[in-house]
Amino acid sequence: MKKKIRIDSVLIAIAISMLLFLPRAYGASEAFKGNIYKVGDLKPVDSKLMVKVGNQAPHFTLPSLSGEKVSLGQYRGKKNVVLSFVPAAWTPVCSDQWPGYNIMKDIFEENETVLLGITVDNIPTLFAWTNQMGKLWFPVLSDFWPHGAVAKKYGVLRSDGVSERALFVINKKGIIRYIDVHDINKRPPLEDLVSALEKLGK
Amino acid sequence: MKKIYLTLPVIAIMVIALVSPVLTANKSPEKGETLPVFNLPIPKNPAEKTYLGLSGDGFFKIPQIKAKVVIVEIYSMYCPYCQKDAPGINELYQRIQKNPDLKDKIKLIGIGAGNTPFEVEAYRKTYQVPFPLFPDKDYTIHKACGEVRTPYFIVVKINDDGTHQIVHAQLGNYPGAEPFLELVLKASGLK
Numbered sequence: 001m002k003k004k005i006r007i008d009s010v011l012i013a014i015a016i017s018m019l020l021f022l023p024r025a026y027g028a029s030e031a032f033k034g035n036i037y038k039v040g041d042l043k044p045v046d047s048k049l050m051v052k053v054g055n056q057a058p059h060f061t062l063p064s065l066s067g068e069k070v071s072l073g074q075y076r077g078k079k080n081v082v083l084s085f086v087p088a089a090w091t092p093v094c095s096d097q098w099p100g101y102n103i104m105k106d107i108f109e110e111n112e113t114v115l116l117g118i119t120v121d122n123i124p125t126l127f128a129w130t131n132q133m134g135k136l137w138f139p140v141l142s143d144f145w146p147h148g149a150v151a152k153k154y155g156v157l158r159s160d161g162v163s164e165r166a167l168f169v170i171n172k173k174g175i176i177r178y179i180d181v182h183d184i185n186k187r188p189p190l191e192d193l194v195s196a197l198e199k200l201g202k
Numbered sequence: 203m204k205k206i207y208l209t210l211p212v213i214a215i216m217v218i219a220l221v222s223p224v225l226t227a228n229k230s231p232e233k234g235e236t237l238p239v240f241n242l243p244i245p246k247n248p249a250e251k252t253y254l255g256l257s258g259d260g261f262f263k264i265p266q267i268k269a270k271v272v273i274v275e276i277y278s279m280y281c282p283y284c285q286k287d288a289p290g291i292n293e294l295y296q297r298i299q300k301n302p303d304l305k306d307k308i309k310l311i312g313i314g315a316g317n318t319p320f321e322v323e324a325y326r327k328t329y330q331v332p333f334p335l336f337p338d339k340d341y342t343i344h345k346a347c348g349e350v351r352t353p354y355f356i357v358v359k360i361n362d363d364g365t366h367q368i369v370h371a372q373l374g375n376y377p378g379a380e381p382f383l384e385l386v387l388k389a390s391g392l393k
Contacts, residue, residue, distance in 0.1 A: 030374035099281065100321070189320065
């Protein structure tokens with residue numbers, strides 16, 4: 001009887017562990033090793049936009065990873081701007097989004113556009129996380145304090161305090177030309193962003 | 203009490219039976235196994251078609267490539283290590299192509315996990331990738347390969363009777379073109 005119970009427990013344990021470890025669809029890069037926290041499937045969008053295409057983009061100044069403060073206004077009349085909000089450092093899809101933009105510098109430059117990466121994480125976390133991505137050519141901004149204030153201004157702060165996976169394309173006059181508040185569980189296809197950039201004109 | 207002891211294992215076995223096919227499909231391809239079953243589109247580009255020894259339209263399976271050995275890299279344009287390794291993988295291709303004994307025997311392909319055709323083209327252009335790359339937009343192949351982290355290398359030996367087996371598989375740690383080619387030659391018995 002004792003032996004049987006043991007076999008039973010083993011079977012049950014195997015069954016439970018199989019259910020617990022049912023795999024999910026992520027394309028994780030080896031660059032992050034085992035350091036990506038699996039968040040599971042989240043509600044695709046959990047906020048209400050405060051801006052729309054055609055609006056003046058709300059002003060902000062945020063600290064960047066390099067130590068300088070970056071203001072949206074500094075690009076006015078000079079460059080188009082892409083704001084790439086990603087939910088949080090060390091999460092599955094975000095970790096595989098900016099590294100792609102990092103090899104697309106040419107496309108941004110051809111369209112006279114700067115890219116600003118923004119998360120609600122603090123600078124030390126952003127430092128450790130983006131170090132895994134190789135050297136990034138674009139500024140990474142911390143919307144940590146007051147927490148998520150810029151994300152909130154744009155209407156992309158989720159109820160749990162992280163931001164949406166959202167792209168805003170802002171032209172040289174500071175007008176929003178494109179918004180993609182993407183399903184947080186998925187990576188926005190590059191072609192959608194590129195075609196929005198190409199529509200800006202020179 | 204006795205009833206519970208009888209019922210729980212039965213439920214457990216049922217759960218294992220239900221879940222295990224999913225798990226099998228979600229295990230990374232390893233040495234000694236055959237490849238998971240998936241199709242790739244026959245390239246439209248005539249040079250790529252010739253390189254792989256394929257003809258016509260439609261789909262093919264990796265063992266149909268005209269070669270003794272196929273090296274498959276599962277990569278992503280969004281993966282920093284894949285980006286870093288890209289020049290070294292190109293060099294592997296060049297080394298094989300420059301060697302008259304090897305160029306018809308070893309072929310190289312890349313599969314872009316979760317990458318759209320546009321993203322695959324962007325990667326090809328950025329790194330001037332000279333071998334065929336295939337998009338896997340919906341992660342279908344990536345899922346069949348156990349959602350491996352990238353880059354993942356699979357070396358497949360194709361036998362004369364059309365059967366095949368994986369003779370080497372590794373996650374990341376690309377050692378450079380020369381050592382990797384050496385490893386491929388040894389693992390596949392070409393040397």
